[in-house]
Amino acid sequence: MSNLVNVPKNGSLVNSNSNQNFPTLSNWLDDIFNRDLPSVVTSNFNTGITLPKVNIKESADDFTVEMAVPGLKKSDFQIDIDNQVLSISTETKEENKHKEENYTRREFSYSSFKRTFALPESVNDEKINASYNEGILSILLPKKEEAKQKPARSIKIS
Template identity: 85%
Template sequence: MNNLVSVPKNGSLANSNLNQNFPTLSNWLDDIFNRDLPSVFASNFNTGITLPKVNIKETADAFMVEMAVPGLKKSDFHIAIDNQVLSIATETKAEKEYEEENYTRREFGYSSFKRTFTLPESVNDDTINASYNEGLLTILLPKKEEAKQKPARSIKIT
């Protein structure tokens, strides 16, 4: 806030902003309209799923994709392979109806996400499998035999 100081002809300093502790109507309206509205309404309108984080591990025999997505059912997922692209998607809809004496209240929500990953040529896409247990989706991507890491061996000199 800008504090203006006026110097009267008698030389004394006087603060021209005497009511600075009292908000003006325009300050009050600015405060209302400049608030972070998404945080105000987050509890009522932000019911969608955010993009879940993924862990990808590589072993000598396979790649493992883990995704934490609690609160869903196995049937909510759609996992597909197309042209060496793995896609993991889900779409859920929820609707609740509450009937009271004088009114009916309906609440509904919709959430979805889709993650895609380009698979390396070393993945054997015929043997991919997935499991979902206690909120953790795990997809095992076995490697082709020729791509598997072979153990070290000694070569005898003849």
């Protein structure tokens, strides 16, 4: 017999004088909710897209936003600019129907995300372009001419 004391989620100790052959309702519920769900239940539980990771690079001429979003098509993306805010979103839906003996099994899949970024005023929003290659969405945000870093130069003293 174990000498360990069962401590429920709420942190209160179980009455040590209770008959261990008859668990209390509280212990029974804690037992159910503390148990790991079988892999059959959890295997397809979270198949949606999580918030994708983003890299933002700055050069003298532009900013580049790179987003890791494998498994999508470029037609799945919606990229908008409104009031100096860049919005990148996607929404995918899939429905599979399998007809078998006496029933039809339907499996639905839905996933979406939306990331927004405030653009600096130095970005020329008329010349922004995007590409999607091998799971990476790249958005090029060119800087306005007056915002581009000018090369260093020497000034002669007269």
